Amino acid sequence: MITHVALFLCTLMAMEGVGYLAHKYVMHGWGWFLHRSHHEEHLGTFETNDIYLLVLAAAAITLIVLGNSGYDPLQWIGAGVAAFGIIYVVVHDGIVHRYWPFRPRPRHRYLKRLYQAHLLHHAVKGRENSVSFGFLYAPPLRTLKRQLRESREAAGRGEEGRRSVLTAISGCSTSRQTEPTE
Known part of the structure; x- marks a missing residue:
């Protein structure tokens, strides 16, 4: 149990480094054609940049499914990836960009x-x-x-x-x- 929690928390923390590198070298590099939409005014709910979040979700789901199919640690790694994605949506989309209807303001x-x-x-x-x-x-x-x-x-x-x-x-x-x- 402690190993599972440690895997989850280590993955969650490591994802910040993965996110940093992906943002700097992929999104602002060869993947700019998708990320550009995030740096421009957009109408509607979705932007092409959201494809990156779908890739993250697919990776998390794949890891969780593989973990449930036999290699238990993968499900905890997948859960850490999924938790990072959820926190990203709440903090980045909700609080920073205020894409949600109720537009929370950061107080902390x-x-x-x-x-x-x-x-x-x-x-x-x-x-x-x-x-x-x-x-x-x-x-x-x-x-x-x-x-x-x-x-x-x-x-x-x-x-x-x-x-x-x-x-x-x-x-x-x-x-x-x-x-x-x-």
Whole structure:
């Protein structure tokens, strides 16, 4: 039983690293053609980026089924993958992007930091020079602001790009806020 719980929790934690790498190198790399929809205005409930969540769900279901078919540890690994997907939907889609009808606002310091880090991630047009690729962990905002500023300077962007980054940076105060800046 302890082994099962350990497998579940280790998988859940490891999925943040998997998510970070997939977001940075797949979604902002060769898989941009699907992820682009997440960085643009969209109408309706679904976007092509949701295909990534379906792939994650298929992996979790496959692992759980294989685990139930004989190799028990796989079901706990699959449960960890599924739990990450559920937490992702709640935090990312519900709290950060507020795609749900009731639009919850982050009140806790941790959730505010995730929210503000994701705003900085979306401050960049296109797939290059983004920051904060994690889903459930965000570096300190001052670190992300510095990275964003440095990536803009290194890319030699024009004044318009500089202004959009400065607007995003100024909108993400590092002090405690009762309401996140939008």
